[in-house]
Every structure is written in C-alpha cells, then in structure tokens.
Amino acid sequence: MCESAPVTENWEDRVAAAWATLDDYPEERAHEFRALIDALVAELPDDSPLGPFEQACAWDSTGHSDKAVPLYQEALARGLGEASQYKGRRAKIQLSSSLRNIGQAEEGVKLLTPELVAPSDELDDAVRACLALCLSSLGRDREGLSLVLGALAPHLPRYQRSMANYARLLVEPEN
Numbered sequence: 001m002c003e004s005a006p007v008t009e010n011w012e013d014r015v016a017a018a019w020a021t022l023d024d025y026p027e028e029r030a031h032e033f034r035a036l037i038d039a040l041v042a043e044l045p046d047d048s049p050l051g052p053f054e055q056a057c058a059w060d061s062t063g064h065s066d067k068a069v070p071l072y073q074e075a076l077a078r079g080l081g082e083a084s085q086y087k088g089r090r091a092k093i094q095l096s097s098s099l100r101n102i103g104q105a106e107e108g109v110k111l112l113t114p115e116l117v118a119p120s121d122e123l124d125d126a127v128r129a130c131l132a133l134c135l136s137s138l139g140r141d142r143e144g145l146s147l148v149l150g151a152l153a154p155h156l157p158r159y160q161r162s163m164a165n166y167a168r169l170l171v172e173p174e175n
Contacts, residue, residue: 049078
C-alpha cells in the first residue's frame with residue numbers, strides 16, 4: 001500500500017475489488033470498467049502517481065496500449081516507484097509491453113534492461129518474459145529465448161542446471 005494520504009487500505013481494497021470484476025466487462029462495456037477505475041482515481045490527490053497508474057492499467061487491460069503509455073509515463077514521472085516499489089516495477093513491465101504493442105520495442109528494452117539487476121521480487125520472471133517479447137520484436141530472438149529459458153529453469157523439477165547453461169550459451173560468444 002502507498003503511504004501517501006488519502007490512500008487507505010480501504011481504497012486499495014476497493015481498487016482490488018474493481019480489478020476482480022474486469023472479466024465481467026466484455027469489450028463493448030470496457031468503457032464502464034474504465035469509468036469505475038476513474039471514479040476511484042477521482043478520490044486521490046491530483047498529483048498522486050497512483051491515479052495515472054490505475055488508469056493506464058485500465059486502458060491497457062481493455063486493449064488500448066496507445067492510451068496507456070502516456071499514463072504509465074506520467075505515473076513514473078510523479079514518483080510511483082518511490083510511493084510503491086512494487087507498483088513502480090509493475091508500471092515499467094506494463095509500459096514496456098505497451099511500448100512493444102505500439103511499435104516502440106526498443107524503448108521497452110531500454111526501460112526493462114536495468115530491471116534485470118534490480119532487487120529480486122516476484123516480478124522477476126515477468127520482467128524477463130516482457131523483455132524477451134521486446135527483444136523478439138526487434139529480431140533478437142536468441143537473447144529473448146535465453147531470458148525465458150533462464151527464468152524457466154529454476155521452476156523445473158529437473159534439468160535446472162542444463163537449462164540455465166543452455167540459456168547462457170544462447171547469448172555467450174562462440175569460441
């Protein structure tokens with residue numbers, strides 16, 4: 001939860017409850033879901049980074065990456081990462097995906113590459129998966145496959161070491 005007022009646990013709970021209903025809104029009613037998020041955002045201070053973040057997520061989740069990009073950028077510029085490190089990292093992942101969707105995969109790579117060395121959390125695999133997609137969009141499939149295999153390896157019941165080595169060899173220069 002963000003510590004800045006007036007965001008409360010209740011507000012966060014209501015946002016989570018709204019997101020839990022996303023699948024109840026077919027494409028022709030997506031505007032109703034975005035209005036639900038907008039109403040919650042209206043409760044926040046005008047300079048809150050959470051507002052544009054939630055709105056970006058709503059646009060993104062309803063198929064409008066082009067409208068989400070500037071909102072993610074605004075949320076990050078307002079200090080979303082300082083208000084919530086987790087949501088800041090989510091915004092970078094989702095922004096990179098949206099950038100790729102609108103033909104700006106190189107910007108997505110620039111945004112996510114530093115996240116490979118950021119403090120580890122549950123979003124590590126999402127960083128690698130999204131970065132792999134951006135790399136693939138740029139014709140850098142071996143690098144993308146290396147990231148995905150490297151992310152997958154620790155989750156395998158066997159062959160973790162082999163898969164990690166194969167991932168490394170995909171991008172390591174040949175002797």
